[in-house]
Amino acid sequence: MNNLIKISGIITESIVDGPGIRYVVFFQGCHHNCPGCQNIHSHNCDGGYFKNIDEIIDEINYNKLITGVTISGGEPFLQPDKLFILLTKIKCIFKFSIIVYTGYIFEDLLKINSYYIKKSLNIIDFIIDGRFEVDKKTFLFPFIGSWNQRIINVKNTFKSGVISLEILNK
Numbered sequence: 628m629n630n631l632i633k634i635s636g637i638i639t640e641s642i643v644d645g646p647g648i649r650y651v652v653f654f655q656g657c658h659h660n661c662p663g664c665q666n667i668h669s670h671n672c673d674g675g676y677f678k679n680i681d682e683i684i685d686e687i688n689y690n691k692l693i694t695g696v697t698i699s700g701g702e703p704f705l706q707p708d709k710l711f712i713l714l715t716k717i718k719c720i721f722k723f724s725i726i727v728y729t730g731y732i733f734e735d736l737l738k739i740n741s742y743y744i745k746k747s748l749n750i751i752d753f754i755i756d757g758r759f760e761v762d763k764k765t766f767l768f769p770f771i772g773s774w775n776q777r778i779i780n781v782k783n784t785f786k787s788g789v790i791s792l793e794i795l796n797k
Contacts, residue, residue: 635669647694659730663761669701707743
């Protein structure tokens with residue numbers, strides 16, 4: 628398996644994609660096509676560019692201000708094997724909190740028969756799930772775009788067997 632991941636871009640220091648100073652990787656390709664999506668440029672599966680996962684790890688390691696990593700898109704789960712490799716390296720090397728944005732509903736991700744998705748879910752700390760819905764747009768809660776989206780504490784959810792919702796503070 629090669630270490631190339633298809634992305635639309637990277638933000639090396641973000642304070643709007645999760646708590647603290649976060650390194651953000653935007654995956655390329657999305658089939659959800661949510662009207663009003665702020666990352667419309669990341670939808671086309673033929674767009675973007677390839678980046679070596681080890682280069683991403685080196686960039687994270689270089690910046691000592693980073694306190695977490697956020698994976699967004701596009702749709703990260705369209706490249707489940709690459710997502711798994713990236714998440715594994717981040718968690719093993721840095722122990723940072725990991726947030727993943729997805730247009731899928733968490734319960735639907737659990738139903739997908741994919742080794743890499745299941746393994747990735749066991750690494751992720753928080754998932755922000757659900758398609759962006761422009762008619763439900765909100766600015767009341769940090770890190771979600773519309774009311775239908777949820778911030779799920781994945782570890783607590785697996786531990787309790789019940790969806791564990793969180794409100795993340797900036």
